[in-house]
Amino acid sequence: MNARDRIQSLERGVEVLRAFTGRDTSLSVAEIAGRVDLARPVVRRILLTYEHLGYAEATNGLWNLTPRVLEIGAGYFARSSLPEISYAYMSEVVERTGVTCSVGVLDGLDVIHVARVEDHRPLPDSVRIGNRLPAHATAVGKVLLSALPVDELTARLTAGPLDAQTPQTLTAVAPLLERIAVVRARHWDVSIEELHPGQVAAAVPIFADGRVVGGLAGSSSTVRENEASLTDLVVPLLRAAAAKIGSAYRNANPQLFRT
Structure with missing residues (x-):
């Protein structure tokens, strides 16, 4: 894309939003400026704009996002979206195996988790929806990376x-x-x-019309699962669930798969 076709102020605004991670929900102007490499006055004006729009608020010098920011992602989590379609099938896997089930999509070298169903025994370091994890260090990440052309995969790595x-x-x-x-x-x-340490996972791709649209993962601990049990028991159930998810997603979104 030509740089002249991009709106720099909008790019800066998005970077400020992304500074609020799942673990850091209250940040000062200085902290945000350091994370996004922008001048403090620029960050302050962006935050004041978000405050005017109802997306952010300040308390004792720290800024937080408000629940209204969820409106931005509402379109992605519609009834026909991959997360919403996946939940019923993920719940079945959790009930049958006791693993924690999640759906991830690839963004650069990160996996963004867009859906998650926990077992009644939650894992430590639990991942929340919207969290990013390094693709090279996760089963679901490698599944998603495997769908890339080899040249592109090599360039990213x-x-x-x-x-x-x-x-x-x-x-x-x-x-x-x-x-x-x-x-x-x-x-x-x-x-x-x-x-x-102490955590294990299995993952499979979600195919829709021959295209990988996400990855389905089952996570557990070394106390409950090992490589053999994941391979022999969890992977087949994940593959069956992923096939159903892919088919349902394809049927719900025919406009995405027209040739």
């Missing part, structure tokens, strides 16, 4: 950074490409303590 989350995290490009090639061939992955 080379651009990095690929930080080590645990000693088990693959951070070198060559081994990651080999692992993702295996995932691409078999359409599933299992991750053992690559993101958090």
Whole structure:
């Protein structure tokens, strides 16, 4: 896209919104300015604009987003959206396996979680909807990366950074490409303590009309599951659920798949 076709003030406004992560909900102007690399007066004017629109508020020098900001994402979570369609099938997987089930989509080198159903025994470091996780360190991330053309995949991994989350995290490009090639061939992955110590996960792609539209994951702990149980028991249930989700999503959104 030509830079002249972009609105810089809008880009800056979006960056300020993104400064509020799932763990940091109250921030000062200085903290936001440092995160988005903008001057404090610019950040202050953006925040005052959001306050005027009802999307942000300040208390004791700290800024917070208001519930009204959820309006921005309401269109994505419509009845025909991937998250809404997935919930019933995810709940069935959780009931049958006891894993925590989630749906993720790829954004650069991150996975954004757009739907999640917890078991009655929640995991530590629980992921919330909207949270980002590094794709290279997660089963669902590798499943989503495997859908990319090899040239694009290599370019993204080379651009990095690929930080080590645990000693088990693959951070070198060559081994990651080999692992993702295996995932691409078999359409599933299992991750053992690559993101958090003591946590394991399995994931499969969600295909709709031959295109990967998301990844379905089942997460648990090393106390409850191991590589064999994930591979033999959880993966088949995830694949069955993903097939139903993909079919339902395709039927609910025919306009997205017209040739």
